[in-house]
Amino acid sequence: MEVNSELELAAAQLAELGHPTRLGIFRVLVRAGRSGVAVGDIQLALDIPGSTLSHHISRMSKVGLMTQRRDGRTLYCSLAFETVEALLGFLYAECCIGMPQAQTAPQGNCCD
Amino acid sequence: MEVNSELELAAAQLAELGHPTRLGIFRVLVRAGRSGVAVGDIQLALDIPGSTLSHHISRMSKVGLMTQRRDGRTLYCSLAFETVEALLGFLYAECCIGMPQAQTAPQGNCCD
DNA sequence: TTTATATTTCGAACATCTTGGAAATAATAA
DNA sequence: TTATTATTTCCAAGATGTTCGAAATATAAA
Numbered sequence: 001m002e003v004n005s006e007l008e009l010a011a012a013q014l015a016e017l018g019h020p021t022r023l024g025i026f027r028v029l030v031r032a033g034r035s036g037v038a039v040g041d042i043q044l045a046l047d048i049p050g051s052t053l054s055h056h057i058s059r060m061s062k063v064g065l066m067t068q069r070r071d072g073r074t075l076y077c078s079l080a081f082e083t084v085e086a087l088l089g090f091l092y093a094e095c096c097i098g099m100p101q102a103q104t105a106p107q108g109n110c111c112d
Numbered sequence: 113m114e115v116n117s118e119l120e121l122a123a124a125q126l127a128e129l130g131h132p133t134r135l136g137i138f139r140v141l142v143r144a145g146r147s148g149v150a151v152g153d154i155q156l157a158l159d160i161p162g163s164t165l166s167h168h169i170s171r172m173s174k175v176g177l178m179t180q181r182r183d184g185r186t187l188y189c190s191l192a193f194e195t196v197e198a199l200l201g202f203l204y205a206e207c208c209i210g211m212p213q214a215q216t217a218p219q220g221n222c223c224d
Numbered sequence: 225t226t227t228a229t230a231t232t233t234c235g236a237a238c239a240t241c242t243t244g245g246a247a248a249t250a251a252t253a254a
Numbered sequence: 255t256t257a258t259t260a261t262t263t264c265c266a267a268g269a270t271g272t273t274c275g276a277a278a279t280a281t282a283a284a
Contacts, residue, residue, distance in 0.1 A: 011135045018127025019272090020120050027119070039231060049274050054232050059271095073230045073281045091200065131242090151261060161244050166262050168242095185251045185260045 003063075010090045012063045013083070021048065022056045029066060029079035036069070036078035115175075122202045124175045125195070133160065134168050141178060141191035148181070148190035 003009045017023055028037055028045050043053050057077060060066050064083045069076050115121045129135055140149055140157050155165050169189060172178050176195045181188050 007135055007139070008132050011130050011132045013130070014126050014135070015130025018123050018125070018130045020123045021272095023119055023123045023126070040229090043231095050231065051233080051274055051276090052272080055272075055274095058232085070280085073228095075231065088200070088203065133242095152259090155261095162261065163244055163246090163263080164242075167244095170262085171241095182250085185258095187261065 006090060009063075010087055013065060013087050016060050016063050016065055019056070021046065021052070022060055025053075025056060025060065025077075026065070026079070029077060032078070034078060034081070036076040038074045038076055040074065042077065118202060121175075122199055125177060125199050128172050128175050128177055131168070133158065133164070134172055137165075137168060137172065137189075138177070138191070141189060144190070146190060146193070148188040150186045150188055152186065154189065 003012050017026055024046050025042055028042050039050075039053065039057065042057075043050060046053065057066070057068075061068060064080055066077050066079055069078070115124050129138055136158050137154055140154050151162075151165065151169065154169075155162060158165065169178070169180075173180060176192055178189050178191055181190070
C-alpha cells in the first residue's frame with residue numbers, strides 16, 4: 001500500500017493493530033519492553049503456527065510497528081515505541097481524545 | 113465478526129479506524145463534536161460516492177464508533193467519544209504508551 | 225559435514241473488504 | 255399525489271487478507 005500522508009500512515013498502522021492476533025503480538029511486545037521477545041516466545045504465548053505468526057510479524061514490521069534483531073539463531077522482535085507514540089499522537093492531535101485527563105485538552109474544538 | 117473479548121473488540125474497532133477513508137470520517141466526526149455532522153456534509157468533506165460512504169459509516173457504526181440520529185431527511189453522525197476513549201484506554205492500560213507524559217506511567221513494566 | 229533449531233518464504237484455498245452504479249427507502253415540499 | 259432531497263441497500267467485480275503445510279534459509283552444535 002502506498003502511504004503518502006500522515007493520515008495514510010496512521011491508517012495503515014491502525015489496520016495492522018486491528019487484527020486479534022496482531023493485537024496479541026502487540027501486547028506481548030509492549031510487555032517485553034525495549035529488550036524485545038524471541039519470535040519463538042511469541043509463538044508460545046499465542047499458540048499459532050509459525051508461518052502464520054511470521055506473516056503477521058512481517059506485516060507489522062512493514063508499517064514500522066516493530067523491529068527485528070538477530071542473535072544467533074534467534075530473532076528478537078521489539079515494539080517500535082516511538083512509532084506507536086507517534087500514532088497515538090496523531091489521534092490525540094485532533095482533539096483531547098485519548099488523553100487520560102480530558103479536561104486539560106489544549107484546544108476546545110471538541111469534548112464539549 | 114464475533115467479538116467475545118476486550119481484545120477482540122479493540123481489534124475490531126482499530127481495524128475500522130485503519131482505513132484512510134474511515135480515518136478521514138473519524139477526523140470529521142472528532143471536529144464536529146457532540147452535535148455531529150450530516151452524512152451529506154461528510155460526503156462533501158471527503159468527496160466520495162454516497163454508496164461508498166454509507167458502507168464505511170455502516171461499518172464504523174457496527175463496532176460502536178459512531179451513532180446516528182435522524183432529523184427530518186438528514187441523518188447526523190456523531191462520534192461515540194466514550195467508545196473511542198475506552199479503545200485508547202485499552203491500549204493505554206497495557207503500559208504507558210499513549211500517555212503524553214510517558215514518565216508518569218503507573219507501572220514500570222515497560223518504557224525502560 | 226551432518227544434524228538440529230529457529231524462522232521465513234512459497235503456494236494455494238478460502239474469506240473478507242472495497243468500490244460505485246442502480247434501485248429502493250424515508251421524509252419533506254410543491 | 256408528485257417531485258425532490260437525503261441516504262441506504264443491493265449487487266457484482268476486483269482487490270486484499272488469512273491460514274497453514276511444505277519447503278527453503280540461517281545459524282549453531284555434534
